[in-house]
Amino acid sequence: MADKKFYLTTPIFYPNAKLHLGHAYTTTLSDIIVRYHRLMGDKTYFLTGSDENTQKMVDAAVKEGKEPLEFLDGIVANFAGLFRELEISYDQFIRTTDQEKHWPGATALWQKLVDAGDIYEKEYEGLYCVGHEAFLTEKDLVDGKCPDHGTAPEFLKEKNYFFRLSKYANEIQKKIETDEYRVVPESRKHEILSFIKNEGLEDVSFSRPHKDHWPKGLGVPVPGDDSQVMYVWCDALANYITALGYGRDDELYKEFWPADVHVIGKDILRFHAAIWPGMLLSAGLPLPKTLLVHGFITSGGKKMSKTLGNVIDPEELISEYGSEAVRYFLARHISPFEDGDITREQFKEVYNANLANGLGNLVSRVLTLAEKNLESAVEIETTEFPMQLRNTLDDFEVNAAMDFIWQHIGFLDKHLTENQPYKEIKTNLELGRSMIIEEVKELTKIAHWLAPFLPETSKKIIEGIMANKKPENLFARKD
Ligand code: MSP
Secondary structure (H helix, E strand, C coil): CCCCEEEEEEEEECCCCCCCHHHHHHHHHHHHHHHHHHHCCCEEEEEEEECCCCHHHHHHHHHCCCCHHHHHHHHHHHHHHHHHHCCCCCCEEEECCCCCCCHHHHHHHHHHHHHCCCEEEEEEEEEEECCCCEEECHHHCECCECCCCCCCCEEEEEEEEEECHHHHHHHHHHHHHCCCCEEECHHHHHHHHHHHHHHCCCCEECEEECCCCCCCCCCCEECCEEEEEECHHHHHHHHHHHCCCCCCCCHHHHHHCCCCEEEEEHHHHHHHHHHHHHHHHHHCCCCCCEEEEECCEEECCEECCCCCCCCCCHHHHHHHHCHHHHHHHHHHHCCCCCCEECCHHHHHHHHHHHHHHHHHHHHHHHHHHHHHHCCCCCCCCCCCCCHHHHHHHHCCCHHHHHHHHHHHHHHHHHHHHHHCHHHHHHHCHHHHHHHHHHHHHHHHHHHHHHCCCCHHHHHHHHHHHHHCCCCCCCCCCCC
């Protein structure tokens, strides 16, 4: 398995506001999957970034009285800060305003679509939702408003270049049906297939007139027509290959494309399971292998979103509980395939039950015993990932993988209580010690298994075992 490559991408985030816990979910889920593959010996490449050529970013900057490009730098620095805190082990952060890294590839890809005869000009009128950065139809609206953003779309009439997506509908459908482009979970595969079958795929508006109020450097110019910039989703989707050097220096591209997994949330399924494969087919490029579609984090039963005003700031949770507790919650208590609700009360409850009392208490019990009774540290042995853990992670069932580990935490805790090595040691030193060594070995396994999920905790436990000392400050109880 060691020479396998594994390329995973997150969506690129809109920098119109700070990231909330929903965004942190996408990134943490991605990070866990990549760390697992890295541990298995795969050669991994992990891409994330920001989707900057957008109207909503300009609106947000204007609202704060800032120049858009200056506003962007502040927000993007903030994203990077959050990702550092959350221990997101990405290899590259691509920004779509990066004229050196992103624009040449986006331009080259556009040119391929032109060469295939798939770009044409048309006058267009329609309803544009800035929240989605997409045209909606009357059918999508509820009481004249976009149901996801609660805002009325703008009516636009303009000259656009169109992408002939309709030409690829059958081919896309086939690739998804046969799992050549695998959409996970099944329910999302059905969703996109029935959408293609029932509604077909219409051609997409792929450029916008360059706006006078947009600063220079925002929006990738359409080759050969300075009056137009690429539609933001066209240049955004291209990031998955431009970041690898497509169209400029394609060493990474050759090594890592096609992507093994694109991780996305359910709201951007159509862009990734219809438009993106359409663009790749038109350009004659290989399709990604898997699209992993997760649900939403809801708060009070509604999608967490800035527009709805119900966001939980991950920084706040991190400063109160630490980043590993946030990773723990997202990995274990949110299903990757369905929506999951979070409340601060529930967060505290599971923190106390499973981190402070569960894992934290177990580590403290085992290593206090070892520290007091063993003359030297127990040697660390290499540990295999058990098949069950590997199977769940290969199927992206990160929460089930966590349940498996916590089940073993429970077993070890029970074993310790039932076998009472702390009593045994008083009458039979040798036997008592060998019992403690066994417990430490079991703890070592758990620490290794935790590495993709809670990398810092895993390291602290291993260091504690190597120093034969209980680690300090592992998940203090919160009242
Ligand atoms: N910029 C586009 C993606 C372009 S990819 C070529 C975008 N950006 S976003 O910032 O709005 O969302 C980024 C990701 O966060 C999406 O996958 C979206 O589904 C996810 N989430 C946003 N809110 C979310 C929740 N409340 N819960 C879980 N994920 C959610 O879309």
